[in-house]
Amino acid sequence: MDATLRIQRFVEGKSWVQEYTVAVTVGMTILEALTTIKEKQDPTLSFTCSCRSSICGACAVRVNGNAELACEILVENLLKRYDTNTLFIEPLGNFRVIRDLIVDWDPKYAKLKKIKPVLQPKAEFSAETGCKQSPEDFNKYKKYAGCILCGSCVSECNKNTLNQDDFLDPFVFVKAEKLVADSRSRSPEEHLQAVQDAGLWRCFNCQECTAKCPKGLDPAGAIEKLKEATFRMGLSQDVGGKHAKAIYDDISESGMLDESKLNIKSEGFFMAGLRLPMALRLMNTGKMNPLESHPVNPEIATIRKVVQTAEKEAK
Amino acid sequence: MSTEISRRTFIKGATAAGVALAAGTYFTWNGHNIPEPVKHGDVTYDVLVIGSGGAGMRAALAAAENKDLKVAVMTKLVPTRSASTMAQGGMNGVTGVTDPQDTVESHVFDTVKGGDYLCDQDAVEYFAEHAGKNIYEMDYMGYPYNRQEDGSFHQRKMGGSSHPRAAYFEDRAGHAMVHALFEKCLEQNIDFISECQMLEISMDGDKLNGVVAMDMRSGNLVGVAAKTVIIATGGYGRVYWIRTSNPYSSTGDGIVAGMNIGIPFKDPEMVQFHPTGLAANGVLLSESSRAEGALLINGQGERFMGKYAPEKLELATRDIVARGIATEIAEGRGVGEGIHAGVYLDFRHIPGERIDERLGQVRDLSRRFAGVDIKTEMVLISPTCHYSMGGLEMADFRTGASRVPGVFVAGECSCVSVHGANRLGANSLSEVLVFGHTAGDGAAAYAKDHAYEGNQEKLAQACAKWQDKFNEVTNRPKSAGKTVPEIRDAMVNTMWYKAGVFREENQLQEAAMELSALEKEYEHCYVGDKSHVYNTAFEQYVELGNLLQVSHSIVQGAIARKESRGGHSRRDYPKRDDVNFLKHTLIFKKDGQYVTEYKDVVITKYQPQERKY
Numbered sequence: 001m002d003a004t005l006r007i008q009r010f011v012e013g014k015s016w017v018q019e020y021t022v023a024v025t026v027g028m029t030i031l032e033a034l035t036t037i038k039e040k041q042d043p044t045l046s047f048t049c050s051c052r053s054s055i056c057g058a059c060a061v062r063v064n065g066n067a068e069l070a071c072e073i074l075v076e077n078l079l080k081r082y083d084t085n086t087l088f089i090e091p092l093g094n095f096r097v098i099r100d101l102i103v104d105w106d107p108k109y110a111k112l113k114k115i116k117p118v119l120q121p122k123a124e125f126s127a128e129t130g131c132k133q134s135p136e137d138f139n140k141y142k143k144y145a146g147c148i149l150c151g152s153c154v155s156e157c158n159k160n161t162l163n164q165d166d167f168l169d170p171f172v173f174v175k176a177e178k179l180v181a182d183s184r185s186r187s188p189e190e191h192l193q194a195v196q197d198a199g200l201w202r203c204f205n206c207q208e209c210t211a212k213c214p215k216g217l218d219p220a221g222a223i224e225k226l227k228e229a230t231f232r233m234g235l236s237q238d239v240g241g242k243h244a245k246a247i248y249d250d251i252s253e254s255g256m257l258d259e260s261k262l263n264i265k266s267e268g269f270f271m272a273g274l275r276l277p278m279a280l281r282l283m284n285t286g287k288m289n290p291l292e293s294h295p296v297n298p299e300i301a302t303i304r305k306v307v308q309t310a311e312k313e314a315k
Numbered sequence: 316m317s318t319e320i321s322r323r324t325f326i327k328g329a330t331a332a333g334v335a336l337a338a339g340t341y342f343t344w345n346g347h348n349i350p351e352p353v354k355h356g357d358v359t360y361d362v363l364v365i366g367s368g369g370a371g372m373r374a375a376l377a378a379a380e381n382k383d384l385k386v387a388v389m390t391k392l393v394p395t396r397s398a399s400t401m402a403q404g405g406m407n408g409v410t411g412v413t414d415p416q417d418t419v420e421s422h423v424f425d426t427v428k429g430g431d432y433l434c435d436q437d438a439v440e441y442f443a444e445h446a447g448k449n450i451y452e453m454d455y456m457g458y459p460y461n462r463q464e465d466g467s468f469h470q471r472k473m474g475g476s477s478h479p480r481a482a483y484f485e486d487r488a489g490h491a492m493v494h495a496l497f498e499k500c501l502e503q504n505i506d507f508i509s510e511c512q513m514l515e516i517s518m519d520g521d522k523l524n525g526v527v528a529m530d531m532r533s534g535n536l537v538g539v540a541a542k543t544v545i546i547a548t549g550g551y552g553r554v555y556w557i558r559t560s561n562p563y564s565s566t567g568d569g570i571v572a573g574m575n576i577g578i579p580f581k582d583p584e585m586v587q588f589h590p591t592g593l594a595a596n597g598v599l600l601s602e603s604s605r606a607e608g609a610l611l612i613n614g615q616g617e618r619f620m621g622k623y624a625p626e627k628l629e630l631a632t633r634d635i636v637a638r639g640i641a642t643e644i645a646e647g648r649g650v651g652e653g654i655h656a657g658v659y660l661d662f663r664h665i666p667g668e669r670i671d672e673r674l675g676q677v678r679d680l681s682r683r684f685a686g687v688d689i690k691t692e693m694v695l696i697s698p699t700c701h702y703s704m705g706g707l708e709m710a711d712f713r714t715g716a717s718r719v720p721g722v723f724v725a726g727e728c729s730c731v732s733v734h735g736a737n738r739l740g741a742n743s744l745s746e747v748l749v750f751g752h753t754a755g756d757g758a759a760a761y762a763k764d765h766a767y768e769g770n771q772e773k774l775a776q777a778c779a780k781w782q783d784k785f786n787e788v789t790n791r792p793k794s795a796g797k798t799v800p801e802i803r804d805a806m807v808n809t810m811w812y813k814a815g816v817f818r819e820e821n822q823l824q825e826a827a828m829e830l831s832a833l834e835k836e837y838e839h840c841y842v843g844d845k846s847h848v849y850n851t852a853f854e855q856y857v858e859l860g861n862l863l864q865v866s867h868s869i870v871q872g873a874i875a876r877k878e879s880r881g882g883h884s885r886r887d888y889p890k891r892d893d894v895n896f897l898k899h900t901l902i903f904k905k906d907g908q909y910v911t912e913y914k915d916v917v918i919t920k921y922q923p924q925e926r927k928y
Contacts, residue, residue, distance in 0.1 A: 012848050027595050027684040039800040043843030043852040050396040050562040053598055053680075055490050058396040074683060098532055099849040105393045105509075106347040109501065118502040119457030130454030132466030138459070145459035145484060145491055149395050175498070182457070 001085075003075055005033060007045065008090040010097050017088075018042075024075050030089070031059050031070035034101075047101040054214060057150035061101050062090040067155035067212045092155040094164065108151070111168050115176045115194045122186040137183035144178035144222060146215050147171050153209035153219045159202055167199035170209035170219035177222035180229050189233050195226055201240020228314070242266045252307055255297025260290040348509040349530055350387070353539055356771070360506075361762035362755070363526060363541035364388045365513050365569055368397030369489065369747035370726025370754070371547035372496035374715075375505050377755025378545075384759055387506035389528060389539070391564065391854070394497050394507060398549045398562050398727070399747060402489025403601065404473050405481030406453075406744035408446030412467040417478035419443045426742060427921050429475040430704075430735020431881035431891065433582070433899070435917040438712040438731045442749050449748040450482045458495045459484045473740035474602065474632070481741035486601075486676070489744055511537065512854050516544055516572045516722065517769075517777040523721040524769035527777045529785070531854065534847025536782050538774035542767050543721045543758040546573050547751065550703035550727035551865045552586075553858075555815065556807040558654060559700040560592055560599040566858040567865035569728045573707040574864065578717045579901035579912070581730035583865070584872035585704035587738055587882045588816050590636035592699025594650075594657030595684050600677050600696060602740070604660060605629045607673055611640065612659040612693060613648040619658075634737060637698040638884055641816035650695055654811055657697035662689040698816050702738050704882060705872065706730035708901060714761075715754025721761060725754035732899065732916075736881020789845045789853055796839040799856050806833055806859075806866055814870050819886040823874045830867045837863060864904070871909045872900040893923045 001024045009018050020037045022028075031049055038045045049059040052071040059070040064082055078087055095103035125131040153170035154160050160167060168176075176195045180188040200223065209219040230241055246265035250257050259282065264272040282288040297303060352358035362378040364371045367390035379386045388394070409417050422443040427434045450468065454460060460468035460482055472479040484491035500507070510531040517524040517538070525540040548569030552561030559565070574580055591600045611629050613619045623639035624631035631639075640658050643649055649656045662670060662677075667690050670678055674689070681687050681694040706729045710716050715723040726747050733746055797805075813826035837860060844852035878892035879885050901912040 011846055026686040029684075032596075038852075039798070043798070044846065046849050046851045048392060048396075048851075050392060050564050051398070051401050052563065052596070053401060055487065056396045056400050056562060058392060072683065099846075102849050104348075109507075110347075112498075113501050116502065117498045121455055121457075125455060127452050127455040128448075130451035130468065133462050134466055135462045135464065138462040142459055142461075142485070145494070146487065147494070148400075148490065149494075178459075179457075182459075184457070 003033070003079055004086040005037070006086060006088045007100070008088075009045070009100055010091075011044070011099055022075075024079070028075045029071055030061065030063060030068065030073050030075060030078070033075050034070060034089075046099050055148055057148035060092055060150040060152045060155070060214075062092055062155055064088050065156075067092055067152035069150060069152065069214045072214065092151050094154045094157055094160040094169075095151060103151070105151075108154075108169055111172050111198070112175065114168070114198050115172060115179070115191050117175055117179070119179060119182060119185055120187045120190070121184050125184065131184040133183050140183070141178045141181040143217060144174050144181070146217055147174045147178075148215060150214065152212045152214055156208040156212055158206045158208060159204045167202050168195070170223070173200070173226060174217055174219050174222045177225050180226060188229070189235065192226065192229055192233060192235055196230055196235060196238050196241075200226055200230070201238050201243075239266055252304060254294055255300040255303040256295060258294045259288040261294075348393075348507075348532055349511065349537065350506050350508065353387075353508055353537060354530075354535070356538060356540070356775070358385065359525075359540040359542065359767050360385045360387050361541070362386045362543050362545065362758045363539055364545045364547055365526065366390060366397070366547035366549060366726070366728070367392075367394040367497075367507070368547065368549055368726060369399035369492050369496065369744060370751035371545070372493070372500055373748050373751030374545045374547060374723075374725050374755035374758070376496065376499055376503060377752045378759040378762075379503050379505055381759050381763065384762055385506070387508050387539070388500070389508040389511050389513060389526065391510065391512045391531070391568070393509045394500070395493050396562075396564070397493060398565050399744070400490045400493045401560070401562065402492075402744050403486045405471060405483030405488040405741045406446070406450060406492070406748065407473065407476065407480045407739070407741040408448070408450040408482065408745050409443065409480055410447040410450055410470065410482075412465075413463060413470040414478045414480070417480050421477050422446065422480060424921060425476050426733065426739060427735070428926060429737055429739040430732075431737055431926050432893070432897065432921070432923040433585070433732065433735030433880060433916055435712075435732045436919040436921060437917050439733055440919065441712055442731070442733045442746065445749045445752075446745040449745065449752065453492065453495060453748065456495050456499050459491050461485065475739040476741070488741075492744060492748075508539065512857060513548070513568055513572060514781050514857065515777055516546075516576050517774045518576050518719075519770040519773045521720060522768045522770065523719075524771065524774040524777070527774070527781055529781070529853075531849050534785070534850060536778035536785075538771070538778045540767065540769060540771055540774060542762045542765055543723060545715070545723040545725055545754050545758050546707060546717075546728055547724070547726045547754070548728045550706075551862070552700040552703060554806070554810050554862050554866045554869065555597075555700040556803060557597045558592065558698070558807070558811055558815075559597050560589060561700065566861050567728070568858065568861050569724075570707055571861040571864045573717065573722070573724065573728075574868070574902075574904045576719055576722065577903070578719055578722065578724070579708045579903050580705065580868045580872075581708040581899050581901055581914075582705035582732065582736075582872065583868040583902055584876055584883045584900060585736050585881060586700055586869065587633065587702040587704060588637040588698040589633055589701035590640055590698050591660060591696045593680065593684050594655050594695040594697045597699040598680055598684060599699060599701070600660065600680060600694070602633075603673060604662070604677050605636070607669065608665055610661045610664075611636070612661050613643045614650040614658070615648055617648075619643055619648070634882060634884070637816055640696075640698055644697060645817070649697075654807070657695040659693035660696045661693045663691065663693070702743065703727055704730070704732075704734040704736065704738055709750070711757075712750070713753065714757030715750055716757055716761070721765070723754040723758045725750045736883060785853060788856060789842050789850065791839065791841055793841055793843070795841050797836055798841050798843065799852070799859050802833055802836055802840055803859050803862070806830065806863060809833070810866050810869070814866070814873055817884050817886050818873045820874070823870055826870045827867065827874070830863060830870060834863050834867070867909055868902045871902050871911055875900050875911045897923065
């Protein structure tokens with residue numbers, strides 16, 4: 001069976017889509033298809049790869065709009081998944097492209113540096129005697145130690161697409177949660193504060209990162225855990241944190257959101273005042289009425305029970 | 316048709332626009348893969364490490380402890396893409412936390428015996444004394460060790476070890492190590508010179524000028540002046556191309572650069588073959604396959620290991636099983652043709668739940684790459700090159716120094732010798748840490764005591780020479796000759812069949828002749844890409860040149876060693892010969908010729924005995 005690969009090319013400022021045909025064999029990965037093209041058809045096609053066993057993170061590309069590790073995804077499976085003979089291969093999204101499928105990691109490392117990405121062990125530990133940690137405490141962060149820095153998570157990250165400057169890449173949050181949840185650390189707040197300053201609360205919660213992570217690390221889950229930690233460690237001064245707190249208070253008190261106060265509680269009087277036009281629109285459509293007293297949900301007892309159960313579960 | 320645009324569609328559109336904008340601005344944007352002073356040639360590093368695997372980054376961190384020194388790590392990819400990430404088992408080191416009975420002596424003896432007595436025993440003693448210390452250091456650096464009840468890291472027992480002494484993170488011990496080191500490097504603000512293909516170490520007589528490299532992004536040749544260079548570029552498994560478990564980047568670049576300035580390639584013939592690589596592509600099926608009871612079956616449906624290891628059968632050591640499989644295939648009892656021929660690994664009698672529980676990755680790899688579900692079908696495997704025991708001679712294991720002043724070596728590209736003729740599981744990551752650390756300290760001490768004595772003009776000339784070479788090579792017409800992959804495939808056929816699991820005199824002599832012919836063809840091969848931006852075709856051309864030189868050295872070493880020992884198996888000399896060959900092979904490149912010398916093995920406590928398991 002033949003497959004057509006339409007590949008987004010970009011060489012020295014010129015970009016175009018080039019079509020190649022490859023004969024699909026058993027076990028042929030996207031990486032193998034790319035290699036076959038480079039060796040047999042077009043030596044100018046450029047991409048990076050190293051381990052071809054999904055641990056080094058060098059070969060992630062976008063296939064039909066979704067990030068994949070080229071070395072582990074089979075052409076045959078993709079053709080089945082999309083019910084087609086043609087696949088469109090591009091470089092990862094939300095990266096600068098250097099050439100063809102090769103992207104620039106420098107800005108990503110700069111972001112990684114922002115969270116002070118290394119463990120600062122507690123005073124009782126030393127380089128000579130190492131650290132102590134219970135197996136349970138190890139389990140709290142071990143998943144997040146599995147990040148291979150392939151960049152798949154950020155490729156379709158909607159927040160990064162909108163603006164990369166006030167946010168981090170999902171894998172940076174994964175690295176941060178690894179450090180924050182590590183019981184050997186004497187200063188989890190330091191990483192947490194850095195993450196909050198760098199945009200923790202701006203996540204859209206679209207779950208694209210979790211859907212794309214080839215290692216199943218759930219970066220979106222890591223972001224939620226970091227948000228929780230800001231409350232636990234008393235760092236919730238951020239607008240996002242206050243917003244979450246305001247919602248929590250409303251729900252526990254009345255079982256309903258009080259739209260007229262929510263914004264004020266989150267952003268403060270002054271900043272909320274700047275949102276007056278939106279408030280007027282909300283009033284106009286009947287979504288908010290500051291003159292009415294805030295109603296209490298008749299099911300408030302049940303709602304409180306739900307909240308309590310959820311809190312118990314989380315502990 | 317709906318006129319509404321969904322949020323997703325809108326965002327995808329915006330992304331496309333963003334990509335287009337990014338593309339447009341690329342040429343005004345200044346890459347930071349290389350520190351600015353390096354681009355302009357106005358920096359002299361005290362310590363310049365080539366290679367960003369475990370050894371390279373450990374060395375850089377050790378050297379950077381002296382804040383007065385300028386330290387950089389150069390890599391042809393970006394950091395964290397190295398072969399070290401692929402190591403699964405763990406790192407050996409005696410700490411006694413899991414097994415208080417373990418001793419440094421035991422680690423030394425296991426290593427020496429495993430290495431079939433080709434190890435330098437004074438170096439092994441140094442190694443074993445320091446290995447435990449490095450495990451604790453990594454803990455303090457944030458390595459995510461699996462833990463035991465008392466809170467210490469847990470250590471497990473690996474093949475050939477008498478005690479549990481390998482600390483680990485799940486089955487990704489190397490990956491965790493590389494990332495811990497990289498994060499520490501970021502914290503320490505170590506300079507990375509990323510995406511630079513090292514081409515040459517430039518010398519002026521016996522004075523080190525620095526390193527010539529191609530900045531992949533711009534195609535510019537950069538000459539990086541340095542007082543000391545640490546070569547930490549990894550192994551050379553890619554001489555067997557798809558018949559290796561190594562990454563594409565393991566092409567022996569540093570070994571060739573080192574040989575070209577007079578460092579001998581020590582014991583190049585010592586290559587470790589792992590018995591169970593997928594026949595399709597060389598990817599490793601873990602040792603645990605055999606440990607869990609998988610059987611080896613030849614093309615005639617016969618369980619054949621009884622012929623080669625009557626008692627241990629499939630559970631014999633890696634080298635014995637690899638030789639058994641290779642013999643079956645060579646004698647026509649394999650399945651399939653050519654380099655993809657193999658024998659079957661049969662899991663079908665193993666309960667499904669046990670496969671799910673313990674062999675999940677093996678099942679996954681078999682299904683993915685061979686299209687086979689091991690619960691119901693047999694999977695085709697054959698030996699795969701796993702590790703290079705040989706490498707650039709380390710002249711002083713207490714400093715990591717080579718015999719060329721200012722040039723240090725560490726990791727798989729080096730030969731200490733700790734592993735001798737055969738490496739034990741989980742000794743490679745410890746070697747990387749111990750000697751990475753040592754070489755970093757050694758280079759730092761040297762840099763502190765010496766001024767830069769190199770010649771920057773000579774360095775610039777070397778860059779110009781490579782620039783000319785780039786232009787000449789990349790502009791060759793298609794009619795010039797064979798392509799790079801064609802020559803590579805021919806090289807692999809020679810190496811796999813004539814200098815692979817088994818060797819013998821006639822075939823090795825043929826191999827040497829074939830390699831010489833390929834080296835001639837290489838001189839006018841076709842590369843096919845003229846671009847200066849990220850020219851991976853040119854990079855692969857450079858790597859092939861290195862692989863050819865490494866191959867030639869392996870063959871020379873294999874011809875010189877007329878005995879069988881560890882990973883080196885001669886059909887015509889099937890026994891170990893301690894009278895004549897208890898010594899290292901040193902291959903020099905002198906005036907384009909390969910010259911062989913020998914050096915005695917250092918023996919302190921353990922006289923050679925027959926190696927039995």
